[in-house]
Every structure is written in C-alpha cells, then in structure tokens.
Amino acid sequence: MHGYVLQLLGGDLQRAEDVVQETLLRCWRNQQLTGDRGQNLRPWLFKVARNLVIDDYRLRSARPKEVDGTAWLDDVLADTDDVDQVLSALVLAKAFQSLSPAHREVLYETYYTGRSTREVAVVLGIPPGTVKSRLYHAVRNLRQALGVPEPEVSGK
Known part of the structure; x- marks a missing residue:
C-alpha cells in the first residue's frame, strides 16, 4: 500500500507516510478485523488511501499556494x-x-x-x-x- 500511495503522490515520501498512517488509523477505527471481514480489507484500504490522496490534492489546489518564510526578503532586496x-x-x-x-x-x-x-x-x-x-x-x-x-x- 505504501508503494501505491507513494506513486499516487509522485514520490513525496513524507505525505505518503501520512496517508498510509491515516488509512490504517481509519481501518482500526471503522473495520472489524475478525472473521471473514479481514479477507476483504485490502480493496477497502486501497480505496481509503486513494480517497485521502484525492482529498489532499483538492485541499491543496483550493488553498492559495504556500510560500516559504523568505518570500518577503525578495521584495525587500528588490532594486528601488x-x-x-x-x-x-x-x-x-x-x-x-x-x-x-x-x-x-x-x-x-x-x-x-x-x-x-x-x-x-x-x-x-x-x-x-x-x-x-x-x-x-x-x-x-x-x-x-x-x-x-x-x-x-x-x-x-
């Protein structure tokens, strides 16, 4: 699952780890891991991970682009x-x-x-x-x- 999420996120290791962690946390909260339910868990996990990646993408595209803390420095150092x-x-x-x-x-x-x-x-x-x-x-x-x-x- 980690490889799948890593591929969806274009190699962003940190975000991939966050998505996998959130997926497993949701699984632990929402699924019954005993009996026959455990066998059908794999498709559900991949679907949750994919949905988290999509939600993250939509959230980032809806928000203004984040800039680093030194962006103001470019304005200060610009020629007057x-x-x-x-x-x-x-x-x-x-x-x-x-x-x-x-x-x-x-x-x-x-x-x-x-x-x-x-x-x-x-x-x-x-x-x-x-x-x-x-x-x-x-x-x-x-x-x-x-x-x-x-x-x-x-x-x-």
Whole structure:
C-alpha cells in the first residue's frame, strides 16, 4: 500500500507516510478485523488511501499556494527605482529640517562625512561628550519626525 500511495503522490515520501498512517488509523477505527471481514480489507484500504490522496490534492489546489518564510526578503532586496529614492529623500529632507541647527550639524558631520566623534568635536569646536549627546538626541528626534518607533533596549 505504501508503494501505491507513494506513486499516487509522485514520490513525496513524507505525505505518503501520512496517508498510509491515516488509512490504517481509519481501518482500526471503522473495520472489524475478525472473521471473514479481514479477507476483504485490502480493496477497502486501497480505496481509503486513494480517497485521502484525492482529498489532499483538492485541499491543496483550493488553498492559495504556500510560500516559504523568505518570500518577503525578495521584495525587500528588490532594486528601488528613482521614484522611491526621490520620495525617500524628500521625506528625509523634511524630517531633517525639523531638527535644530546643532543637531543637523552633528548628524551631517557624523553620518554624511563619516567623521569620528573626536573629529566632529574638533571641527565644531565642542567637547566630544557634547557631540555624543547631540548625536543621540538628533537621531532620537529624527526617528520621531519620521514616525519610526524607538528600538527596545534590553535589560531595563
């Protein structure tokens, strides 16, 4: 019976085992295995197995196609077109303008020019601790302006 079901399912071993198991379970629940009934059991088992395969096929064809968990990744990694880039730049520019000049300056020097905290402190003529503080508040305010939720900090 396992070979028969395996052939019906096109070689899908796992599904074949499930169908055979379900067939035997239904046999155990529904049939009397003593006397003359045991001899006529073979055709009944094959018919139940075939019906389970057909039911499974119909169920799978009626449901939407299942996708693996990484399908969303294809959308994320897809190339963005110029319109997306322009819109993102406009939204970011508007959020950037909502920041104070001191915060904009620190963000620009740190992220755009790629300078370290110490280098930004020298360029702007302020202490490194002030650069760190302004950078923290600038990023926080920029997230609020863009509507991005604050990341959760573990350990608090």
